[in-house]
Amino acid sequence: MAVITSIKPNRGARGRVSVFLDGRFFCSMLESIAEQHGLQEGGEVEIEDLHLLQEVDAYAQALDAAVRYLSYRPRSEREVRMRLRRGNFAPEHVERVLETLRRYGYVDDAGFARYWKEARDQFSPRGSRLVAMELRQKGIDRDVIEDVVDDEQDDEHAYTAARKKAQQLRALPYPDFRQRLGSYLARRGFDYDVISDVVQRLWREREGSAEDVEAE
Template identity: 45%
Template sequence: MAGSKNATKDPDPLYQKAKNAALRLLTYRSRSEKEVERRLKGKYTEDVIDRTLSDLRRQGLLNDAEFAREWREQREKFRPRGPAVITQELQKLGVDREVIREALSDFDSSANAYKAGSKYAAKLPVQDAALFRRRLGAFLHRRGFQGDVLGHTVERILRELLDSLHGGVDRDEQYDQAEEPHRWDRRQGNDECAYHRSGSDVS
């Protein structure tokens, strides 16, 4: 009987130790497969690591597609970031480019940019529209928003804040300029951004 019980145990104690270590990592938060591999590397043989990862995949405890989706959802809910930043974050965690692309396939950049920018904009002096645009534009750019999404978000938030200050009607020239389309340009060596009306040259 004793021999029968022993036969059911895994003959490789290192494998069980590696798996327990991986499971402890996964109790804190979801992980990419590469994250777990990196934590095990150097402590266990490649065969033991490969077997551990294979078993965790089979049990549904490692799934990079689900991990990438969850990472994106957490960003959207708590700390909105643009697709450029989210892509960089997931790449650093070892997630494949195609998996990332699929996770971001229905990402709403405009909604996330607005959510991220609205809170920060409350700290800015709205009376100076040019300064407001530079600072909010730079903030959104650092968080991975780009191009038209960034420009339209800045103009939308500026317009809403000016409306709230002037009861929905503002005849100030700065507000009138907010109605015109702008292009955002990142200037090297400067942490702010410059806006240019559509059709003008970027200096």
């Protein structure tokens, strides 16, 4: 047994306290954990019990970091795992946090994939091929991607993405217009056939003509 000689608030770490045993610093933990487990100055405690509380504290810190990371936008499981690993949290705490987040629905890769696809469609339209690649990079399973992403609306998404750019290119002759707008759409993951159709559609709108211009 050891005697808790002091419990002091941590400077610069709100809500945390430092625990001193027999006049020497032993560990730091959340004040709420110290209170919940009855730590108080002058009390006696087993060293093994404090080690267990350090584990509880480490898990609580990892969970708090994950929740703060998720507060900005939904994340995939891989994103959360990588963020916690960069924070130097122990692997066992990372996996336990992810289990908790999955259980309460804070991490859901299928839901995240739908969110990502809808956000891309609304704010930054891209080809289905590029969206699928982005989701793979975020650790989403192939089966989930296939359920969420298809190319049925690529034509309209490409048209939406290209309209503003086409306005910027309106003074160019058709060959330059086609090359620059086509490159713009290719960088956004659209296929050649989709790009060709959209470029011609926007050129016809500019010229007020329904004629095919591919031969120009």
